Amino acid sequence: MEFGIFSVSDVTRDPVSGETPSEAERIRGLATIAKHAEEVGLDVFAIGEHHNPPFFSSSPTTFLAYIAGQTERLKLSTSTTLITTNDPVRIAEEYAMLQHLSNGRMDLMLGRGNTAPVYPWFGKDIRSSLPLALENYNLLHRLWREDVVDYDGNFRTPLQGFTSTPRPLDDVPPFVWHGSIRTPEIAEQAAYYGDGFFANHIFWPSEHSLRLIDFYRQRFEHYGHGKASQAIVGLGGQTFIAKNSQDAIDGFRPYFDEAPVYGHGPRMEDFMKQTPLTVGSPQEVIDKTLTFRETFGDYQRQMFLIDHAGLPTKTVLEQLDLLGSEVVPVLRRELDAMRDPEVPASAPTHAQLVRDKYGDAEPRQPRPGANRGDNVTGGSPYRN
Structure with a gap:
């Protein structure tokens, strides 16, 4: 089972101190957070893609390449790469480069995003969002x-x-997740290719996410990739932890109440009952996260959102310490003990994908040559 954190990269006013960090402070702070995720024993760090304030992550590959150079084991991913408004040629190039620089310690999640104005900014029509994604x-x-x-x-x-360059490392493409909160066509696409499916699992009851995940599992089996239970599923989640429950509730309440997404809306206690948000002690986080398996079955990746709504870097690092020392070791042990032995324990690694393709043979390392295209003239070596 893989555990990690994901960030939406918001630059938000801290309602307790009244201060808003600069973009530079927030970027440096998130880099520190990402590196600390490895230090406390987490498996994955992911960042989203946005092109509008108050978010800074307009270039996730640049950020992740920097983190790759600062870490040794951490798998790097995205919590959304915009498959609609990015040119797929650029996605192919940029993430293949990240794959090389991280020595295969990466994958990515494709999605349509949640910012309508991004479509005209990049010359696209939001009414074509779904066919663009497909x-x-x-x-x-x-x-x-x-x-x-x-x-x-x-x-x-x-x-x-x-010919897209560079070619993927070892001629093995990165593993891809498809993220969606409401679109069965995206779940169908993930199943068709045998890719992973990621449910954001933050703002709605688990039953909302279950409908798409069940559909994805059924179609994964239909396309012959394995049993429905063996489909590769990832879940988001949201948490704030303190040694005791009341300290967690008191500590997070001002951030929840002023959060740009759900602030000035439902009471925090009601939101906790109705969604996967967990605010409490390490044991409470463990208990609620274990209910996800009861709902969804065995799954491969659990990601937590812990750095949003203006929370200062120091507080986020403290959250990571508690996740790494008191929460994740227990979850890993409990979930692994319950897992069906036929179900993959984690998303495929680059090393695993290389073995699947080559067995014991040496991987192919693409080089420029007669079998490659001609990106200068647009000609093909296979044409007269």
Whole structure:
């Protein structure tokens, strides 16, 4: 089982101190948080992609490449890579480069995002959001697996004899998650390719997320990738921890009440009852997280949101200390003990994907040559 944290990269006023960090302070702070996630024994760090204030993560690959250079074991991922408004050619190039720089310690999650104005900013029509997501991923999938791609679709200029560079490390593409909160077509796409499916699992009851996850599992089996129970599922979650429950409630309440997303809305106690949000002691976080398995079955990745709503870096680092020392070791032990032995314990690693493709043989290391496309003239070596 993989455990980690994910960030939406908001730059938000701290309602307790009254101070709003600068973008520079927030970027440096999140880098410290990411590195500390490895130090306390977590497995994954992920960051989202946004192109509007109050968020700073417009270039997640740049941030993750920096973290890759500062860590040794931590797997790096995204909590959304915008498959709709990014050119799939750029996604193929940037994440293959990150794959090389991290020595395979990465994967990514594709999604449509939740900011409507981003579509016209990048010359796209939000009414085409779903077909954009489907067509762009179909192209991305090919760009990572075919040395030379000819393509003619509805949403970008054609490609003739195109080779995306660099080629994936060991000629093995990164593992991909598809994230959605309400769209069965995205769950269907994840199942069709045998990719992972990630449920944000923050703002709604677990039953809301269960509908899509059950559908994804059924279609995963339908397409012959394994049993429904073996489908690769990730869940989000939201937590604030203190040694005792009342300190956690008192500590988080001002941040909850002023949070840009749900502040000035439901009472924190009501939100805790109705959603996966857990505010309490380490044991309370453990108990509630274990209920996720009761709802969804065995799954492979549990991510926690702990750095939002203006929480200062110092407080987030304290949260990480409690997660790493008192929560995750127990969850890992309990969930592993309950897991069906036929169900994967984690998402595929790069090393595992290499073994699946090559067995004991040496992996292919692509090099420029006669089998490659011609990105200068647009010609193909297979044409006269």
